Amino acid sequence: MxxxxxxxxxxxxxxxxxxxxxxDPESLDxxxxxxxxxxxxxxxxxxxxxxxxxxxxxxxxxxxxxxxxxxxxxxxxxxxxxxxxxxxxxxxxxxxxxxxxxxxxxxxxxxRVPGSQLGSIQLNDSILYSYGQALGELHQLSRIFKPEQEEKRRWTYTDVLDWMQKILEDFPAETAALNEVELLRTYFAAWPINKQNFGLIHYDFEPDNVFYDEKKQSCYAIDFDDSMYHWYAMDVEQSLDSLREEIEPEQWEQKKQLFLNGYWSETGERYDLESMFPACRRFANLYGYLRMLRSVAEQWSHEPEWMSGLRARLSRKMTEQAEQFGKVVNS
Missing domain, CATH: 3.30.200.20 (Phosphorylase Kinase; domain 1)
Structure with a gap:
């Protein structure tokens, strides 16, 4: 942020x-x-x-x-x-x-893309399947995408880890976060990278960034601002993590499977994604933590009430995200 x-x-x-x-000048309202x-x-x-x-x-x-x-x-x-x-x-x-x-x-x-945000509508089985399809199709297209100039392509997860480490130079007390950067750098270095499992991902394919057009019964994605080269599992984990907030607990396993079935219908041969989820969640938590840490670093006298409230909410979120820092990554 x-x-x-x-x-x-x-x-x-x-x-x-x-x-x-x-x-249209009259539209500025x-x-x-x-x-x-x-x-x-x-x-x-x-x-x-x-x-x-x-x-x-x-x-x-x-x-x-x-x-x-x-x-x-x-x-x-x-x-x-x-x-x-x-x-x-x-x-x-x-x-x-x-x-x-x-x-x-x-x-x-x-x-503006057509349709309604998934986060604002009732997610029936057909829409959930379409949501998974949309992510699967995105990854399938990513597999064959070649940027016009290789030196001007999007950054990779290692670039993001480098950025995190650079940010932490200004926060010497954040030793746990720095240790987490190094832990994840070492952990990911051992993961295999191939055309099937690694490429340009959206990174933020959550329901608020995906619209469903009922007329065409298809999804439209927005906000590719955070995209990076990473394992495709990162996108799937992020999507499911956001989706969980929209689903009743007793329905979760069935709805999750609908999403994954839609995803695999577009990507071809299946492989073990879910074993990669814990490390992907650790990456997302660390990245979110560093972005918020940087955002709130500067403070002013007599801040407006909304800003003080935002600081408090971000502080609580950062505490949650830091809980796993330094612990062994489960798989």
Missing amino acids: LTLKHLFQNNDLAEMILKNWSY MFQYYRISSNAVYPFRDQGEVRLLRFAPVEEKNQINLSAELEFLRYLRTNYYGAMEVVPSHSGTELVETRTPWGTYYASVFK
């Missing part, structure tokens, strides 16, 4: 950045439905069609990763996968770097 100082609504900033694209987490996202309309402006400060993002994300989205759509479509700016570029009085920002605009 972005550092807390960037979590404030700023309609003037959004409008200034949006001038790089076409838009839709800015009230903004959201900010890893990026700021402001909805608007262009010729009556809903669009989403996404931007973040350049110091918070990696330009190569952003460009690689947009390349992967073009590839997915070329292969008829249900993913969000990028809208070129006036200059024809999909990623704009723009200077403002509030700093320099990277920005892109996307068309």
Whole structure:
């Protein structure tokens, strides 16, 4: 997530950045439905069609990763996968770097995907199966994806571990987190990597980032901002972990199997994914912990009430995520 100082609504900033694209001026009242987490996202309309402006400060993002994300989205759509479509700016570029009085920002605009967020609808058996299919199809397409320039591809899980270690240089008291970085680095180094089990993953394929179009009975994925090269098991574990919150405990095993059956229907030969889940969960917890640690590091006098409340919630979440640091990884 972005550092807390960037979590404030700023309609003037959004409008200034949006001038790089076409838009309906009367639609700017839709800015009230903004959201900010890893990026700021402001909805608007262009010729009556809903669009989403996404931007973040350049110091918070990696330009190569952003460009690689947009390349992967073009590839997915070329292969008829249900993913969000990028809208070129006036200059024809999909990623704009723009200077403002509030700093320099990277920005892109996307068309809204059809359907409803899975997290907002009743997940019947057909939708759960389709959800698994969508992830399986994504991984199958990832297996044959080749970036146009190898040196400009998305980062890998080892790059993420390096980033974590770099962040921890500013937090010398976080010895448990640093030990967890090294533990996972060593643990993953022993895992086999092949075309079947490793590739470019979404990383955040949770119900809120997947939409279901009832008319077409298919899913559409958004928010590839966290994608990285990792074992495909990481995506499956993350999806199931988020899905568990939507399912009654007594129905969990049956619903989980529906999702997995949909997944395997698109990926071909099955292999042992579930033995990889515990280490994947440890990676996700550590990554989330470091992102929150970085986000809340700076503090100010007289912070607004919402910020104090957010700090408290993030602190509780970080405590949960740190519980396993340093322990033996179960498999």
